[in-house]
Amino acid sequence: MSPIGSKTVRQVTDEIAHVLSAADVPSPVADARELIAFVLKIPKNRLALVTWITVDLEAKIRMLADRRAQRIPLQYLTGSAPFRYVELAVGPGVFVPRPETELLVGWGLDAIAGQSRPLVVDLCAGSGAIAVAVATEHPGAVVVAVERSADALPWLRRNAAATSVRIVEGDAVSPATVPDLDGHVDAVLSNPPYVPLGTPVSPEVADHDPPAAVFADHDGLGVIRGLVTRAAALLKPGGVVAIEHDDTHGSAVPDLLRASGAFTEVADHDDLTGRPRFATARRLAD
Numbered sequence: 001m002s003p004i005g006s007k008t009v010r011q012v013t014d015e016i017a018h019v020l021s022a023a024d025v026p027s028p029v030a031d032a033r034e035l036i037a038f039v040l041k042i043p044k045n046r047l048a049l050v051t052w053i054t055v056d057l058e059a060k061i062r063m064l065a066d067r068r069a070q071r072i073p074l075q076y077l078t079g080s081a082p083f084r085y086v087e088l089a090v091g092p093g094v095f096v097p098r099p100e101t102e103l104l105v106g107w108g109l110d111a112i113a114g115q116s117r118p119l120v121v122d123l124c125a126g127s128g129a130i131a132v133a134v135a136t137e138h139p140g141a142v143v144v145a146v147e148r149s150a151d152a153l154p155w156l157r158r159n160a161a162a163t164s165v166r167i168v169e170g171d172a173v174s175p176a177t178v179p180d181l182d183g184h185v186d187a188v189l190s191n192p193p194y195v196p197l198g199t200p201v202s203p204e205v206a207d208h209d210p211p212a213a214v215f216a217d218h219d220g221l222g223v224i225r226g227l228v229t230r231a232a233a234l235l236k237p238g239g240v241v242a243i244e245h246d247d248t249h250g251s252a253v254p255d256l257l258r259a260s261g262a263f264t265e266v267a268d269h270d271d272l273t274g275r276p277r278f279a280t281a282r283r284l285a286d
């Protein structure tokens with residue numbers, strides 16, 4: 001017999017998904033399951049094993065669902081975001097890592113796979129998603145993470161605490177940041193701000209992602225232009241760069257890499273939805 005007032009996981013999922021759907025949350029069922037699993041303190045794939053949700057736990061789930069219905073990012077409510085093989089702590093002040101960046105990291109890891117101690121620099125590190133993933137999946141790599149936001153840095157420090165990642169507070173496009181690494185780096189990986197100012201974005205992005213993490217000038221290329229120059233200076237001959245970009249920049253960013261004259265093997269790559277998402281290149285010898 002069920003405890004008084006308890007509901008099944010299915011009932012609660014349907015009711016919460018209905019609340020989220022009415023608030024135009026893009027994936028109401030997935031988010032409902034995520035919040036239920038979070039409150040029950042179990043992985044999502046164990047939900048099928050739960051028979052009843054008590055009144056107390058349902059109240060906690062509903063409280064979180066109401067906040068999600070206000071379009072607060074799901075990951076801010078659970079306090080963590082999955083990224084490849086790691087879980088990153090996230091909250092107000094830091095950009096929530098996105099699945100598309102996992103592909104850029106995969107490309108970077110393939111590029112350094114044969115090297116026992118590659119030097120990798122993550123420019124615009126945010127929560128540390130790229131840096132921490134690389135350090136975790138290529139334990140021999142020496143990883144440096146550059147970030148300038150005072151709000152993001154505590155999250156970066158927290159996420160990198162159990163790794164060997166070196167954190168540098170500074171402007172990723174300035175030649176004065178990590179000048180000691182110029183000409184020594186095997187891979188520069190970056191997911192910078194790249195959305196053109198004025199682009200319509202979801203309430204989660206507009207009201208919660210830090211603007212400096214999302215937007216970069218009217219054409220969205222304000223930071224990327226500087227990154228191309230900085231990557232050329234940091235990389236050793238044969239070193240590689242990967243830069244995530246807006247889906248409208250599948251030609252513009254490869255063109256910037258070619259125009260710099262410092263790179264060969266310039267290519268662009270799609271994300272999981274088939275949209276142009278990151279550009280890569282290899283440093284030529286001077």
Ligand SMILES: C[S@@+](CC[C@H](N)C(=O)[O-])C[C@H]1O[C@@H](n2cnc3c(N)ncnc32)[C@H](O)[C@@H]1O
Pocket residue numbers: 095096097098101123124125126127128129130146147148149152170171172173190191192193194210212213214223
């Ligand atoms: C799109 S977020 C990416 C964060 C992380 N790399 C990821 O993939 O989740 C961009 C980050 O770049 C930082 N940023 C923007 N301009 C910067 C600059 N000139 N120098 C260093 N960091 C910068 C922002 O504070 C933000 O944390």
